[in-house]
Structure formats: C-alpha cells, structure tokens
Amino acid sequence: MQLVPSAQDVLVLAQLVDLVRTGRATTRPDLEAATGLGRKVVTQRIKDGLDLGVLAEGDLAPSQGGRAPRTVRFRAEAGLILAACLGASECDAALTTLDGQVLGSLHLEVDIADGPASVLERVDTLFTELLDRHGRGRDLWGVGVGVPGPVDFTTGRIVAPPIMPGWDDFDVRAWFRNRYDAPIWVDNDVNLMALAEWHRGTPREGRDLLYVKVGTGIGSGLVSGGRLHRGDTGAAGDIGHVRVTDDESVVCRCGRTGCLEAAAGGWALARDLTRSARAGASPFLAERLAERGRLAPEHIGQAVASGDPVARAAIVGAARTVGGAVANIVNFANPGAVVLGGGVLRTGDEFFRIFADTVRTRAVELATRRLAVRTSSLDFTEGVTGAALLAVERLFRRDALPLWIAHGSPAGSAIRLQNASVA
Amino acid sequence: MQLVPSAQDVLVLAQLVDLVRTGRATTRPDLEAATGLGRKVVTQRIKDGLDLGVLAEGDLAPSQGGRAPRTVRFRAEAGLILAACLGASECDAALTTLDGQVLGSLHLEVDIADGPASVLERVDTLFTELLDRHGRGRDLWGVGVGVPGPVDFTTGRIVAPPIMPGWDDFDVRAWFRNRYDAPIWVDNDVNLMALAEWHRGTPREGRDLLYVKVGTGIGSGLVSGGRLHRGDTGAAGDIGHVRVTDDESVVCRCGRTGCLEAAAGGWALARDLTRSARAGASPFLAERLAERGRLAPEHIGQAVASGDPVARAAIVGAARTVGGAVANIVNFANPGAVVLGGGVLRTGDEFFRIFADTVRTRAVELATRRLAVRTSSLDFTEGVTGAALLAVERLFRRDALPLWIAHGSPAGSAIRLQNASVA
Known part of the structure; x- marks a missing residue:
C-alpha cells in the first residue's frame, strides 16, 4: 500500500x-x-x-x-544503520539494525593523514561491502561516523584537528550525503566511545560517565544526564594537549612542550622506550625492537610482566600523569563512573591499577565517594558501537521529530529525515 | 467554574x-x-x-x-514563585511571577553556620513578608532555593557541605514542603548563578556557559546544552578545594593545604592582607583595618586603586591562580562563555583583567578561539534569579508533565505538581 x-x-x-x-x-x-x-x-x-x-x-x-x-x-530489523569509527591508523565499520545490533563488521588499517578523499573512499568501500553482504532487501535509515578530532556536530564539519592533516573544515556529512539517501551524523571518536559505554558498558551505572581513551593519543568524553557534552567548538574532553609539566624536554607532536600526550600518550611511550632500548637500557625491549622493527603496546606489557624496570617505570609514570590529569577533571565534573579505554589496556593491568589509585587519591573526597573506576567493557568496539547508537538515538529523538517525513513508499520502506542537516 | x-x-x-x-x-x-x-x-x-x-x-x-x-x-501573572539564595553570610529572597519577573525582594545577613533550623526559619520569615506585601490573591506555584554547598538534586538534600556545619544530609525540600503547598526545588548556589547568567545574562550567547564565582569561597557551574551539569553527587563545579600548589604553608579552612580557595579565595585574601596590614607592610590597609575592624573587598579595591603594592600583588596573584585553574576547566569543558562573578568584582577591574588574560593564555587555542570571557551582568542578583528560573523551568518542563494535576478549584487557581519530589 x-x-x-x-x-x-x-x-x-x-x-x-x-x-x-x-x-x-x-x-x-x-x-x-x-x-x-x-x-x-x-x-x-x-x-x-x-x-x-x-x-x-x-x-x-x-x-x-x-x-x-x-x-x-x-521491529529493529525494519531498517539499517551504517556505522564507522576512524582512528589515527585504523577504521572499524559495522552494519546494524535500528537498535544497534551488529549484522556484520569490518576492520581496516588506514592512515588518517592520507586526507579525507582517500580515507573516506576506503570507508565507503567497507560500507558497500557490508550492505552487499548483510543488507539485502532492507533500507538504510541512518549513518553514524566517528573521527579522531573535534567536530562541529551541528554541521558535521571537522574543526582544526591536531592529528588529521588536510581535514580542517572538511564537511564529512556532505561527503556521505552525496552517496546515501539517509541522514548522516558525525562526531568525535572519544565522544562516541563514551556514549557506547554509557549505553552498553558493564556494569551499566546509568550515571554521568567520563570515558578516558589512552591510545596513540589521549582524549576523553563526558556523558551528562544521558547526553554528550560536546562543548562550544566540539573540543570538550580534548585533554591530550593540556599542559602537565614545565619540563621543556617533553616535546609534543603538536609542536609545544609539556602536553599530557607528550608525557603519557602511546606514541610518546613508544618513542621513549625505543630510545631506551637502543641505548641498551632494556635488553627485553631491544630484542622485540630487533624482531619487529617497532614497539607495540603488547611488547611493553610483556616487558612489564617480565620484570623489566625501564618498561615498568614508563608505565607507572604515564599512569600517574594521566591519573592526576583525570583527577582534576573528576573534581570539576563529578562523574559517577570513570572508564579507561584505548590501546594502553593491551599493556596489561599495571597501568589501570595505578591510574585508578591516582584518580581516587588525588581527587577530592566528595567527588570520589561514589565513584566507580573501571576499564572499558566493549573490547575495543566502543567507537563503532557509539557511531551506530548515535544514529539510532538521533533518529528517534523527540527534538528531531518535526523533521520526519514518511516517504510515500511501500510498507517496509524507511522513515527518513527531511533535512539531514539537523543536529 | x-x-x-x-x-x-x-x-x-x-x-x-x-x-x-x-x-x-x-x-x-x-x-x-x-x-x-x-x-x-x-x-x-x-x-x-x-x-x-x-x-x-x-x-x-x-x-x-x-x-x-x-x-x-x-499569563505569567497567574501564579507566584518564591525564590531564595543562601550564601555563607547572607540571603536574597524574591517573589516573582511565573516568568521570573520580580514583584518584590528582600536581603538579610545570616550566618549559614547557625544551622538549618535557624537559617531556614529566617528565610521563611522573608517569604511570609514577601507574600504579605506582594502576593495577595494569587496562588504559589513553586519554590526555588539555592544553598552554598553540594545538593542531591533529586531529593533536595544537602551533601557533605564543606562550609555548612550542621547541614549534612539535611532535607531542605521536606522542610519547606511542610510549610508550602507547592513543589520545591533545591540546588547549589553557583549552579543557579550559572543558570541565571545563561538565561538572563548580557550578552546572551546561548552557548555553553561556565560561571565562576570568586567570593568568600570559590565555585563554578556549567550549563551544557541549556541544562545544568550537576554531577553524580551534586559536586560538579566544586573547584574551591582543587589542589593548586604544593606549598604546605597555604592552609585551607577545610584542614588541608594547597586548595584553590586557600590561595585565592576572598577569606584567604582578607586573612593574608590583614596580616600584612598588621605587620606594617600596607599603611593604607592598616588605616582601613583600624577604622572598620576588618577588611572588605571594597577596601582591597581602594588600596589597589591608590597604588598600594601589597594589595595589588595579592589581587594579581589570586587572579593568576584562579585564571590558571579555570583555563584547565576550559580545556576540558570547552564552554562558549566564561562569566566571572562574586564579591571579587567589588575589588575593581584588575582581578578580571588578569583573570581573563590568564584564561586565554593558558587554555589551548581550540578551546579559546570563540571563547567570550566577561563579568556577570546581573549585579549580584544571579543567585536568587536562578532560584526563580529553576522553579519556572521545572514547572513547565515536558519531563515533569506526567506529574501535573489540575486542582478542582476555581479559575485562577494553581496547577500543581502531584508529587513535589520529582527531580
């Protein structure tokens, strides 16, 4: 009919x-x-x-x-959501139903520095493959995309990203809109991870949640009252370049000194430990470096587990530095849960143990009396899960309703947003 | 009918x-x-x-x-709102219409340390006087109350307040509910100031707003997407006891050392400058101290204006310390506006000038590129204005609707909340 x-x-x-x-x-x-x-x-x-x-x-x-x-x-199976989350060096994509249940997912190594045209073309290839494999006979209702930089959420444009050369002011929404007849939402990757942990994390506290990602870089996302706090220029939670030390020898990839990332991010840890290995301070890491050509988080974790003092000192120092910065945020934002995620989890338990201890010790009692501190529970799928949930939430939110229209199409066809530029 | x-x-x-x-x-x-x-x-x-x-x-x-x-x-004139905001040493109360327009207001000196029974009795006396003078023939629809400590907003109870001895776990809502047949909402004073500046401040940015109060103590409030971010235990924005220095000689009234308040709050400034005056370092302040028995913000402002180097150094140091702490918050929260309020404004322009400069210099570029930094525009009425607006917003919010009932009463009578304990 x-x-x-x-x-x-x-x-x-x-x-x-x-x-x-x-x-x-x-x-x-x-x-x-x-x-x-x-x-x-x-x-x-x-x-x-x-x-x-x-x-x-x-x-x-x-x-x-x-x-x-x-x-x-x-009937969540009535329509499809395409979700993708871009990191500095990889991309996760998934096809889900209208409640975010994954029908299929794909993973790809990409270099975000290749720029938007090249990178998004590869994301689009993943999307096409997912639709071909799992999407037959069903309509696409929405697309959610995460990127590793600040986003103007109302327009879907990238805002002055520190680690995304060539992406500044790029309109990600417009790029996808030319390819898909469905509304597109674009957000910062760590925001999406926070959203996913709030909706799907274990245990589900239902309380305000601060997600802290320590991977190659460092970022955070705050869910307040069930909503993401994005900030005025999409830069809320962007703590990687907060100054944590006056030590001028801590040089950041952003060009300044003393940044949190430069003191405790994954790239800085790898840089410092590579130097130590080459200088003969860690035979264990020198061996891994000789085998693989570079140090991965797992190698640092193995070194810590083997009792390597250099690797352990690096992890302990980084965990204390990040924990101290997060304690300050906890004092201000008073979340109910702090969730640690990102590649640092692959180095073993030591980082989290010291991080949690530092947060609890350094934040004021009133902000920690009911505070849960835990690791992420979504096994590195937070980003793409959050991208799908963003589209789901936006499709059905009351403040998006005035823009809904039903297409005059057969039963089973999609309800779509008339104006996909709605925030 | x-x-x-x-x-x-x-x-x-x-x-x-x-x-x-x-x-x-x-x-x-x-x-x-x-x-x-x-x-x-x-x-x-x-x-x-x-x-x-x-x-x-x-x-x-x-x-x-x-x-x-x-x-x-x-017809905002159809009903009345009672609003009060308690500070450490004073109380503002107002009677307003249903859009927060003030029909009458009263001011009273109180000592919050006298405890809830004594202090709230005095607030109630103000309320009664306001209703007698300006409220004849109209029904009360709601009551909004601000207190200088953390509040569990869903219950209206005070949570472990650092400067409110005797108030811990006190149920402010229940106290008023026994006296007024209308819903009561209780919130932290600085939260209400932030809310008032967001709704009524000049210019109205409409963007996320961070309000920073530097008075006897120091606190802040964040409005995100038009909503207050209250935090898990009502302690969000409670930055007075964030550690800003390792100097053990900076002793706080909370018993610890190095707190922001102890380095830059009004009580600490008055303490330090009183010592300096007594030690003969500032003839100007020594004269004021001899005249009045204590130093008020105005005296410090006069000293700065007169070129007193001791007073100026204290103001400059405090402004830099608070500005540095707020820069960290700006990095994390990325507000569109930072608004400075509180008694420190009575010391003259110097504090704000240095504070604003420090925030802009110390925060990252992405968080300051569109940032407005200004002083509050509501002439010290932010607290009580915010208390009225809290009640107004809550009375008409969609998520409170299921609890509305209309009393079977003559036209002009109030629509009230069935269950005043709704958050």
Whole structure:
C-alpha cells in the first residue's frame, strides 16, 4: 500500500515508535496516557507503523481488570544503520539494525593523514561491502561516523584537528550525503566511545560517565544526564594537549612542550622506550625492537610482566600523569563512573591499577565517594558501537521529530529525515 | 467554574502552555502542528487554560491566506514563585511571577553556620513578608532555593557541605514542603548563578556557559546544552578545594593545604592582607583595618586603586591562580562563555583583567578561539534569579508533565505538581 501521511501524522508516529522502542509504553492505552492523544489517533498511527514494518503486534499485556491489552513491539530489523569509527591508523565499520545490533563488521588499517578523499573512499568501500553482504532487501535509515578530532556536530564539519592533516573544515556529512539517501551524523571518536559505554558498558551505572581513551593519543568524553557534552567548538574532553609539566624536554607532536600526550600518550611511550632500548637500557625491549622493527603496546606489557624496570617505570609514570590529569577533571565534573579505554589496556593491568589509585587519591573526597573506576567493557568496539547508537538515538529523538517525513513508499520502506542537516 | 480534568488533559494543557510560554507556538493551528493533536483537543485544553487564568487570548497573527488566527498568550501573572539564595553570610529572597519577573525582594545577613533550623526559619520569615506585601490573591506555584554547598538534586538534600556545619544530609525540600503547598526545588548556589547568567545574562550567547564565582569561597557551574551539569553527587563545579600548589604553608579552612580557595579565595585574601596590614607592610590597609575592624573587598579595591603594592600583588596573584585553574576547566569543558562573578568584582577591574588574560593564555587555542570571557551582568542578583528560573523551568518542563494535576478549584487557581519530589 502507499502511505503519504501528513507531517503531523509522522510526528505522532515517530513519538509512538520512540515510546515503544524504549519500553516506556507498549500498549495502546499506555500510549494514549503517555502522549495525551485520543484512542482513534493512536490506533491509526500504530496501523501506519505496522504497515511501514517498524512496529509489530506483540504479546498480551497483563490485564488491568478488563480485557488484556495487546502490546506493540519495535521491529529493529525494519531498517539499517551504517556505522564507522576512524582512528589515527585504523577504521572499524559495522552494519546494524535500528537498535544497534551488529549484522556484520569490518576492520581496516588506514592512515588518517592520507586526507579525507582517500580515507573516506576506503570507508565507503567497507560500507558497500557490508550492505552487499548483510543488507539485502532492507533500507538504510541512518549513518553514524566517528573521527579522531573535534567536530562541529551541528554541521558535521571537522574543526582544526591536531592529528588529521588536510581535514580542517572538511564537511564529512556532505561527503556521505552525496552517496546515501539517509541522514548522516558525525562526531568525535572519544565522544562516541563514551556514549557506547554509557549505553552498553558493564556494569551499566546509568550515571554521568567520563570515558578516558589512552591510545596513540589521549582524549576523553563526558556523558551528562544521558547526553554528550560536546562543548562550544566540539573540543570538550580534548585533554591530550593540556599542559602537565614545565619540563621543556617533553616535546609534543603538536609542536609545544609539556602536553599530557607528550608525557603519557602511546606514541610518546613508544618513542621513549625505543630510545631506551637502543641505548641498551632494556635488553627485553631491544630484542622485540630487533624482531619487529617497532614497539607495540603488547611488547611493553610483556616487558612489564617480565620484570623489566625501564618498561615498568614508563608505565607507572604515564599512569600517574594521566591519573592526576583525570583527577582534576573528576573534581570539576563529578562523574559517577570513570572508564579507561584505548590501546594502553593491551599493556596489561599495571597501568589501570595505578591510574585508578591516582584518580581516587588525588581527587577530592566528595567527588570520589561514589565513584566507580573501571576499564572499558566493549573490547575495543566502543567507537563503532557509539557511531551506530548515535544514529539510532538521533533518529528517534523527540527534538528531531518535526523533521520526519514518511516517504510515500511501500510498507517496509524507511522513515527518513527531511533535512539531514539537523543536529 | 469547577475544573476536574483527567491527568491526561492536564498533560496536554501543560504541554500547550509550555509551547505558548516559550513562544514556540502561539496560535491554535501552530499548536496543533507542533503537538500532533487534533483541533478539538487543542481548543478544549486552551479553554481550560483560559479558565485557569494561565492563558489569555492575544492579538491576531498575520494571515496565512485565510482568516487570521488569534494568538494565545501566557499569563505569567497567574501564579507566584518564591525564590531564595543562601550564601555563607547572607540571603536574597524574591517573589516573582511565573516568568521570573520580580514583584518584590528582600536581603538579610545570616550566618549559614547557625544551622538549618535557624537559617531556614529566617528565610521563611522573608517569604511570609514577601507574600504579605506582594502576593495577595494569587496562588504559589513553586519554590526555588539555592544553598552554598553540594545538593542531591533529586531529593533536595544537602551533601557533605564543606562550609555548612550542621547541614549534612539535611532535607531542605521536606522542610519547606511542610510549610508550602507547592513543589520545591533545591540546588547549589553557583549552579543557579550559572543558570541565571545563561538565561538572563548580557550578552546572551546561548552557548555553553561556565560561571565562576570568586567570593568568600570559590565555585563554578556549567550549563551544557541549556541544562545544568550537576554531577553524580551534586559536586560538579566544586573547584574551591582543587589542589593548586604544593606549598604546605597555604592552609585551607577545610584542614588541608594547597586548595584553590586557600590561595585565592576572598577569606584567604582578607586573612593574608590583614596580616600584612598588621605587620606594617600596607599603611593604607592598616588605616582601613583600624577604622572598620576588618577588611572588605571594597577596601582591597581602594588600596589597589591608590597604588598600594601589597594589595595589588595579592589581587594579581589570586587572579593568576584562579585564571590558571579555570583555563584547565576550559580545556576540558570547552564552554562558549566564561562569566566571572562574586564579591571579587567589588575589588575593581584588575582581578578580571588578569583573570581573563590568564584564561586565554593558558587554555589551548581550540578551546579559546570563540571563547567570550566577561563579568556577570546581573549585579549580584544571579543567585536568587536562578532560584526563580529553576522553579519556572521545572514547572513547565515536558519531563515533569506526567506529574501535573489540575486542582478542582476555581479559575485562577494553581496547577500543581502531584508529587513535589520529582527531580
């Protein structure tokens, strides 16, 4: 059948779908009560949702005295989300259903410094392959993309990224919009990791969450009241270049001295330990370096485990430095949970142990009395999971509703955003 | 007439009132389009709003081709808000209309250390006087209260306040609930100041705002996406006891050393300059001290203006210390505006000049490229203004709607929250 409902009808449908999707109301009487809408309107819009395939009839709810009402359920399989998260040297991509369940995923090594045209072309190749393999017969409803730099979230443009040469002011949304007939959202990678841990991490605290990524670089993301705090220029949480020491010998890749990254980031650790290995201070690391040509996080972890004092001192120093910087943030932001993620986890448990201890010791008591400090629980898939969840959340959010239209298309076809530039 | 509408009707009414109040929709056709509700329902609920006195018929809107629709306007004068903000040594109270316009205000010196029973009794006396003088014939719809310590916003309880002896775990909401038949909201004073500057400050940036109060103590508040970031234990922004120096001689009133307050707060400045005056280092301040028995911010300002090097060095040092701490927060939170408020403004322009310069110099370029740094524009009324606006915002927020009921009372009577404990 053909459906060409009014914008107002779609607004109501989207509102009902969001209530059903999040479990806040799942029967017609509950949907009426939650929205203030009349029975006839609710019944009609649910019928539209059934026709579109985004809703399905569910089980009977417990009776409240009279006839037991039938529930309505969300059909997450009605549409597809494409998600990608770019790092400095790799990319994860996934195809998911409308609740972020992964249908298929792919991983690729890329060099972000190759610039947007080359890198996004490779992301697009992953997307095409995922759609070919797992997307047959279903429509794309949204695209979420993470990048390792600040993003103006309302426009989808990159803002002065320190480690993404050639990307400044690049419009990632426009690039994808020319290829996909679905709304695109672009965000900073660590923001997406924070969002994923808030929604999917274990245990799920449901409280404000600070995610700290210590990988090649260092960044953080804050979820406040269930929402990402992005900041005015998309730079919130961007702590890699905060000054942590007056030592002028700590030279950062950004050109300045004393940056957190330069003192404790993965690239700085690898640089310093490579020097130590070459200088003969660590036979263990010198051997790994000779074998592989470069030091990976795993090698540093093996060195620590083997009792190598140079590697251990480097890890302890870095963990204390990052922990001290994060303690300051905890004092200000008072999160309920601090979650450590990133490649540093591959060096073993030592970094986290000292990091957690430093955060607890250095932050004020009022900010730590209920604070949970844990490692990330999504096994390095936080970024791409967050990219999918960003698209899911945005598709069904109430403040996006006025922009929904239903395409006049067969049942099962997508509900899409009229204006994909909505923030 | 008697009105005993269903909870569902009230939900719709409150939703319509909020759209009208905020100017998002002011004609019946626009209200239908914005809500997805039918003409009959909108017409009926507007009639309820007119009967209750919270809405009134307005002017004609421009015609869209057919007959010009009549607008509906919000009658802020239909109800009253009581607002109070407690500081360490004073209290501001105000009676306002439902849009926060002040009908009357009172100021009182209190010592927060007298404990809750004594202090709140005095606040209540102010409230009674304000209602007697300006509130005749109108109903109270809400109460907003600010306190100089961390608050568990969902319960209205004080949480381990550093400068409020006897207040720990005190239930401020319950205390007022026994006296007023209206919902009560309690929040940290600096949070409310941030909220007031975000809504009413000049210029209104509309961007994320960090308010920094430097008075007797030092605190801050962050408004992110129009919402206060309160933190997990209500301690977000509580930066007075962040460690800023390893100097063990900087002893804080909290018992530790090196706290921001102890290095740069008003009480520390007064302490240090009193010592200097007594030691003969500042004849100017020694004279003021002899006259008044203690040093006030104005005296320090006069000393700086007169060229007193000791007073100037103290102000410059404090401004640099606070500016450095705030630069770190700016790096993390990336606000669009930093607003300086509190008693330090009474010492003259020097503090702000150096503070602003330090924030800009010490924070990273990406976080300062669009940053506005200004002084507060509400002339020391930020706290009580914020307390009123908190109640206003909460009364009409969509997530509070399911709890609204309309009392079965004559037109003009209040719509109230069924359960005042809602956050």
